[in-house]
Amino acid sequence: MSKELLNALDALETEKGIKKEVIIDALEQALVSAYKKNYGQAQNVKVTFDAKRGDIKVFAVKEVVNEVLDSCLEVSLSDALEINRAYEIGDTIDFEVTPRDFGRIAAQTAKQVIMQRVREEERQMIYNQYSRYENEIMTGEVERRDSRYVYVNLGNVEAVLSKRDQVPGEVYNSHDRIKVYVYKVVDPNENQNAEQNEEEGKKKRRNRGPQVYVSRSHPDLLKRMFENEVPEIFDGTVEIKSIAREAGDRAKIAVYSDQEGIDPIGTCVGPRGERVKAIVEELNGEKMDIVEWSEDPSEYIKAALKPAEILEVRFDREDDHACTVVVPDTQLSLAIGKRGQNARLAAHLTGYKIDIKSESNMEELDRQSEEEPEENFELPETEDVETEDVISIEDIEADNE
Structure with missing residues (x-):
């Protein structure tokens, strides 16, 4: 089992990028719990795993004292000095207590720990990847839908598009490729903590992993689209001050530029309306009113x-x-x-x-x-x-x- 376990740890580090030290630390903690469960004691027990040979050993940690009151937790100074003349009162000594049949328990525990760690690391890697895309646009493929969500495949994760985030009138069929706005990515660890008092909900969260929420109706989807289509918005020459949107029907965008000679509206519309036309087509004909923002409230309202x-x-x-x-x-x-x-x-x-x-x-x-x-x-x-x-x-x- 030792050789097989070492090979498994090496493979995980190579293929999944999960460091051996992380799994070994978790394994040692899990084996302490397994020893306590099967042998009835663990308050002074530690388990060590030899990363080179793959050996697993259990030690009872005892404190050196003058008078022994609990032989499970303490060892007399005279006995300690027989082991090593350097021991003093207050020192601790490790006594190996590895049971003969502990290898079977260790193998089962190792399998469970590795599987759990692999799942956790994969979820965390996915979260780290997609959290960078929060508040950005991504292109995904519609996979399926149910009464609550449309599920969009973004590559390594399945994002959810709720009813309120869908555009009225849009139909999402399997294999359709759509642009979506990533407005929230939930850490899998936060998922578990948020529902720690709801066992059933907690299990569902663990199985699902990091949750990515996307939208087609969010006003910031429009903002990101204009940034992609209009270089002057991306570099800050023209600024989007405000957006009001009724998704699928009509939107108003207030733009502004403090640089002389720059027409913010004309810049956003583009030559022959090509820039705004590309956005309108992506949003299936949603009308766009682009107006100029003004510090004068009267002019702005007009x-x-x-x-x-x-x-x-x-x-x-x-x-x-x-x-x-x-x-x-x-x-x-x-x-x-x-x-x-x-x-x-x-x-x-x-x-x-x-x-x-x-x-x-x-x-x-x-x-x-x-x-x-x-x-x-x-x-x-x-x-x-x-x-x-x-x-x-x-x-x-x-x-x-």
Whole structure:
């Protein structure tokens, strides 16, 4: 068994890159537990493995004392001096206690330890490999799907694509090659610790190993695609300030450049729209609105609501991140967008709560405000203006729900 074990350790180090010292250390610890289980004592026992000859020996470690109270743990000074005249009180002496049949136990334990270590090292190697790709794009092949996930083969690991990370309307068939965004890689050791009180869940985690989560709907997928297609974004000449995305349908991207002579929008669109076209094709026709970011909130909001024409942006005095946008009567539907999408994306892009009102309705509200008596300059709290031309983000989202 000794020769076979040494050969196995050498093969593991060569083929799997698992150092012999790591397995030997784990093996010695496991053999102590095996000795305790089979022979009823191990509090003062240690097991050594000879890495050159492959011999396994068990030693009882005893402390040198004047008076022996427990012969399993202690040895008298007089007996110790018979072994070696250099021993003193407090020293420890190893006495070999290797059982005759310990080789069989050692062989079984060695097999279990090696298999466990191989699995752990392989999982850790996979984690180390794919953790480097966290927050990056990878290309994988769809393997299968079930009620919860689409499973994507990334090479050495099977990543999971949950329903919320899928793009509505996209169909994922076996052997399809797709680009995915790796947004989380979970360490297998963290998996075990997180579920240490749930035995069944813990076993599943151990069998599964490191878990890689990928997405097709994440806004940062779009950001990485633009970095790949637009060199000026990759090198920092043009910066993506914000992204608002409704995956599979439409997205708005705010870009900026502080260098004179650089058109950030034109740079992202590319000659004849080739750069943005490549991204649109990869995302199966998802529409892209590229707008220029501005330090001026009013200008930024106007840009975010394009292609609608904006007449005025009024900011709420009581809420720093709320405003009312006034548009021509003919532009109201365009500003709001189909099912409120344009207004909703603009709000997410800018971080402002946006109310959109038509020009005629705004004039009516201003007139009513001017007609109020000076002593009653505040509108009654219970009074609401009802008109089909006044639409807010909250109304839109409530209708959608």
